[in-house]
Amino acid sequence: MKxxxxxxxxxxxLVVGLSAIGGSAIAAKKKGWGKYQVDDRRSGYxxxxxxxxxxxxxxxxxxxxLWLDEGQALWSKKDGKAGKACATCxxxxxxxxxxxxxxxxxxxxxxxxxxxxEQRINQCRTENMQAKPFKYxxxxxxxxxxxxxxxxxxxxxxxxxDGPAVPFFEAGKKFYFQxxxxxxxxxxxxxxxxxxxxxxxxxxxxxQGNGFxxxxxxxxxxxxxxxxxxxxxxxVRAKPYGYGSDEYTNLELYLGWRAxxxxxxxxxxxx
Ligand code: HEC
Ligand code: HEC
Numbered sequence: 001m002k003x004x005x006x007x008x009x010x011x012x013x014l015v016v017g018l019s020a021i022g023g024s025a026i027a028a029k030k031k032g033w034g035k036y037q038v039d040d041r042r043s044g045y046x047x048x049x050x051x052x053x054x055x056x057x058x059x060x061x062x063x064x065x066l067w068l069d070e071g072q073a074l075w076s077k078k079d080g081k082a083g084k085a086c087a088t089c090x091x092x093x094x095x096x097x098x099x100x101x102x103x104x105x106x107x108x109x110x111x112x113x114x115x116x117x118e119q120r121i122n123q124c125r126t127e128n129m130q131a132k133p134f135k136y137x138x139x140x141x142x143x144x145x146x147x148x149x150x151x152x153x154x155x156x157x158x159x160x161x162d163g164p165a166v167p168f169f170e171a172g173k174k175f176y177f178q179x180x181x182x183x184x185x186x187x188x189x190x191x192x193x194x195x196x197x198x199x200x201x202x203x204x205x206x207x208q209g210n211g212f213x214x215x216x217x218x219x220x221x222x223x224x225x226x227x228x229x230x231x232x233x234x235x236v237r238a239k240p241y242g243y244g245s246d247e248y249t250n251l252e253l254y255l256g257w258r259a260x261x262x263x264x265x266x267x268x269x270x271x
Pocket of ligand 1: 075084085086087088089090100117120121124125128129144148
């Protein structure tokens with residue numbers, strides 16, 4: 001592995017320890033992480049401090065439960081010109097939305113592109129409810145996405161990367177390994193080459209997306225996977241892409257494949 005340029009890292013106030021390691025470091029040893037590890041794939045859960053994990057695992061104490069409750073309330077609330085709620089068509093989410101999140105992003109015949117859960121929710125809002133789309137990072141969108149994904153809690157991620165998804169998967173994969181920004185680093189430089197190593201105050205994980213939207217203690221609220229992508233792009237001083245952009249939706253598909261078999265953890269809690 002090319003040694004990371006420490007000077008640049010210090011310049012960007014990132015720092016510490018990264019230059020010392022060589023080789024691919026995905027911990028191959030099984031550490032008894034149970035369902036949070038499948039082969040060499042490990043959820044961020046397994047890299048997160050015990051105190052933070054305890055917050056996630058406490059059903060009442062998980063601060064994202066407020067957003068989950070909000071999503072549940074929105075589910076049955078009529079909105080838009082058609083006078084419908086999600087529940088009008090989808091009835092009980094515990095049944096109809098169970099497992100749905102494991103297969104997203106998914107190819108949409110209608111748009112000819114990949115569609116993530118947020119985008120599918122907005123399609124239902126505009127077409128089936130004749131209601132305004134939710135803004136991507138709004139409280140409503142985060143709440144509804146958390147609610148829908150939470151119906152698949154504990155179920156293994158299983159996105160399709162065959163058939164019409166192939167070119168989108170390839171684009172997402174290319175993005176993942178492309179070096180970018182002033183620090184000239186790819187996603188893989190941090191999340192494939194260095195999981196387990198410290199960067200600033202954080203222990204690097206494999207950068208898995210199975211817990212999103214995640215409640216970040218730093219944000220004091222939940223944020224979408226695309227918000228995280230933007231943050232990671234900015235860390236290397238690269239231009240972030242837009243929320244819901246094709247670039248990020250394809251990247252999300254690649255991450256869905258990377259996470260195959262890992263459980264949907266939404267809403268996870270992270271530093
Ligand atoms: C007028 C009926 C109607 C309403 C109202 C409606 N939907 Fe849908 N929804 C559908 C139909 C039809 C589909 C496509 C089903 C399929 O592909 O099998 C769908 C699909 C979905 C899917 C993808 C399911 C899958 O298996 O891939 C999600 C998620 C979803 N809707 C969420 C919502 C949410 C959240 C709301 C409220 C904001 C909502 N829908 C409102 C009719 C509706
Ligand atoms: C300079 C190192 C660095 C690069 C490059 C980087 N990230 Fe990250 N990323 C981090 C840090 C630090 C965290 C927080 C600790 C952790 O989970 O690794 C993080 C967290 C994440 C998480 C959240 C993991 C979880 O369990 O909640 C995802 C997803 C992620 N990154 C994806 C990406 C993607 C996709 C790219 C490429 C666009 C990328 N990262 C590039 C440093 C980086």
